[in-house]
Amino acid sequence: MAALAVAVIASVGCGEDQGKQELTDAREKIRYEQGVARQQIEQEQLDARDQLAAIKRRTARQKDKYAEMKQQVADEQARLDRLERKVSGARRTIAKNSFPGDGTFTVGDDIEPGTYRASAREGCYWARLKSASTSSIIDNNNSDGPVVVEIKPSDKAFEASGCATFHKSG
Numbered sequence: 001m002a003a004l005a006v007a008v009i010a011s012v013g014c015g016e017d018q019g020k021q022e023l024t025d026a027r028e029k030i031r032y033e034q035g036v037a038r039q040q041i042e043q044e045q046l047d048a049r050d051q052l053a054a055i056k057r058r059t060a061r062q063k064d065k066y067a068e069m070k071q072q073v074a075d076e077q078a079r080l081d082r083l084e085r086k087v088s089g090a091r092r093t094i095a096k097n098s099f100p101g102d103g104t105f106t107v108g109d110d111i112e113p114g115t116y117r118a119s120a121r122e123g124c125y126w127a128r129l130k131s132a133s134t135s136s137i138i139d140n141n142n143s144d145g146p147v148v149v150e151i152k153p154s155d156k157a158f159e160a161s162g163c164a165t166f167h168k169s170g
Contacts, residue, residue, distance in 0.1 A: 101163030124163035
């Protein structure tokens with residue numbers, strides 16, 4: 001545009017009428033180019049608004065998906081917490097109803113009366129006792145196979161050596 005204005009000023013000396021016409025033509029050309037520029041700006045603004053609206057829609061969908069996923073995680077966490085409580089309870093029950101295959105256990109304190117089973121283990125010895133003394137045997141056995149023993153409420157102690165873990169079965 002600056003070049004056009006310089007050409008217009010330079011042409012003033014060539015003839016006044018011709019200079020006026022060139023000045024008028026230059027002004028019209030500038031107005032036209034301004035109009036075209038305004039239309040381009042308006043179109044770019046419309047395009048930008050459309051893009052912004054599309055981004056807002058995508059963002060809203062992503063927020064909805066995020067909220068769904070967050071809820072799923074919370075639901076799964078609650079489910080996991082419930083399962084962990086069940087497992088913990090089962091472990092406590094197993095621990096309460098199990099004891100190792102080596103040691104002397106007081107009936108009523110260390111172990112409860114009931115029927116216990118132990119898997120086969122070579123060289124397993126067990127004894128039901130009238131007292132904490134290992135010489136007060138009510139019943140005993142050496143077994144290489146599976147063991148089933150009923151510990152009665154009247155028993156005072158139970159001794160095991162080299163056996164697998166005993167689990168209460170009844």
